[in-house]
Amino acid sequence: MPELPEVETVRRQLEPLMVGRRLASVSIRDSRLTRPLDPHAVEAALTGCTVGSVNRRGKYLVFDLDGVNWLAHLRMTGAFLTTSTGTFDDSRHLRAVVQLDDGAGVGYRDVRRFGTWAVLTDQELDYIFTTHLGPEPLSDAFDQAWLSVRFARSGARVKAALLDQTTAAGVGNIYADEALWQAGVHPARAAGSLDDSEIVALVAAVRGALTKGIERQGATLRDYRAPDGASGAMQDEFAVYGREGEPCNRCSGLVTKIRVAGRGTWFCPSCQPTSVRS
DNA sequence: CAAGGACCCTGTTTGC
DNA sequence: TGCAAACAGGGTCCTT
Numbered sequence: 001m002p003e004l005p006e007v008e009t010v011r012r013q014l015e016p017l018m019v020g021r022r023l024a025s026v027s028i029r030d031s032r033l034t035r036p037l038d039p040h041a042v043e044a045a046l047t048g049c050t051v052g053s054v055n056r057r058g059k060y061l062v063f064d065l066d067g068v069n070w071l072a073h074l075r076m077t078g079a080f081l082t083t084s085t086g087t088f089d090d091s092r093h094l095r096a097v098v099q100l101d102d103g104a105g106v107g108y109r110d111v112r113r114f115g116t117w118a119v120l121t122d123q124e125l126d127y128i129f130t131t132h133l134g135p136e137p138l139s140d141a142f143d144q145a146w147l148s149v150r151f152a153r154s155g156a157r158v159k160a161a162l163l164d165q166t167t168a169a170g171v172g173n174i175y176a177d178e179a180l181w182q183a184g185v186h187p188a189r190a191a192g193s194l195d196d197s198e199i200v201a202l203v204a205a206v207r208g209a210l211t212k213g214i215e216r217q218g219a220t221l222r223d224y225r226a227p228d229g230a231s232g233a234m235q236d237e238f239a240v241y242g243r244e245g246e247p248c249n250r251c252s253g254l255v256t257k258i259r260v261a262g263r264g265t266w267f268c269p270s271c272q273p274t275s276v277r278s
Numbered sequence: 279c280a281a282g283g284a285c286c287c288t289g290t291t292t293g294c
Numbered sequence: 295t296g297c298a299a300a301c302a303g304g305g306t307c308c309t310t
Contacts, residue, residue: 003303032286059304075304077288093288112287114304132305156280165305173303221303222290241303262282264301 002074004137004170005213005234006224007059010080013227014106015054017082018063022050022101030095033110034117045119046070046098058133058169062125069125071118072108077223078115081107111223137168137206147199151191158194158202159187160261168206173263174219174241179205181240186272187260212237240266 002010026046028039049065056062061080063070072078081088086105088094096108096117108115120128134150135141150167151158161167162176171179180187182205185198194202218224218232221242225231235242239249243266244257253270 006303073304075286076302110287111289112302114286154279160280163304175303219303224303263303 002059002218002224003172003175004059004210006218006232007056007061007074008214009218009226009232011054011056011061014080017104018051018054018100018106020051023047023098024101025099028096030113032113033095033115037118042117042119057129058165069120069122071120071125073116075114077111079109079223079225080227081109081229082227132165133169134166135168137171137210142168142203144200144203147203151194151199154191156191157187157260158185158189158191159265161191163261171206175209175213177241177266178209178239181267181272182208184271186274187265187267189274240268242266
């Protein structure tokens with residue numbers, strides 16, 4: 001589900017409600033949520049801790065509880081929801097509930113149950129991030145030099161390369177398609193076939209798509225909601241995602257849907273031509 | 279190294 | 295209308 005802009009929106013909403021608060025109680029209702037960790041051990045580790053900061057790395061949320069790291073990944077349908085009263089009107093698919101010391105509640109809903117929670121040491125957290133995640137795409141580390149190195153001589157399709165979290169942490173299916181359209185690059189091109197100007201355009205396009213997504217507070221297609229229940233607005237501004245058969249915003253082409261890297265992929269065949277070199 | 283599929287799950291949409 | 299297959303924003307693992 002949520003990609004970087006959605007997770008960042010969640011982070012920004014949770015931050016003011018949770019920082020400085022003590023976790024009065026933690027109830028994990030679905031033992032799959034913490035697999036392979038024992039849910040009771042996770043409850044015990046979190047209960048009583050005070051939230052120092054709410055951070056994001058790629059699509060992960062990281063709650064810093066004074067040395068205890070609480071990691072959450074929402075995967076496809078995970079969602080945090082907040083309530084000032086501590087109770088939830090709709091408890092369907094509620095997999096965990098955290099009560100804060102001011103009476104507010106933080107719930108975790110996940111229809112498909114792919115999301116995961118973990119409690120990790122600093123060393124474990126560092127290991128996961130350095131081995132599984134590349135640079136933050138909105139940081140200076142994500143630049144032409146980095147993408148050139150990553151793509152050099154790669155025969156992988158450029159969309160697959162963008163979805164690889166070690167290329168840029170947090171890019172998912174939606175923003176990959178939007179960025180490739182913005183850069184005018186066909187999603188099935190070999191990553192190694194992009195020239196310097198295309199790499200530069202793609203770096204800017206990834207940044208631009210994610211920044212716009214954050215400004216619009218994410219995209220709500222099916223399940224995604226911000227913790228306060230609000231929908232995002234980014235879906236209203238998609239150039240290609242989900243717009244099969246509709247006219248391209250930039251040329252006379254029609255948005256086309258194909259399958260790349262096992263995922264639904266939308267692009268404009270007219271302004272995202274297949275390279276002669278790919 | 280890359281591609282494709284299975285798998286982890288449930289709900290909704292599509293197609294016959 | 296009814297039913298079953300296909301599909302969904304993620305990520306990992308295994309085989310080819």
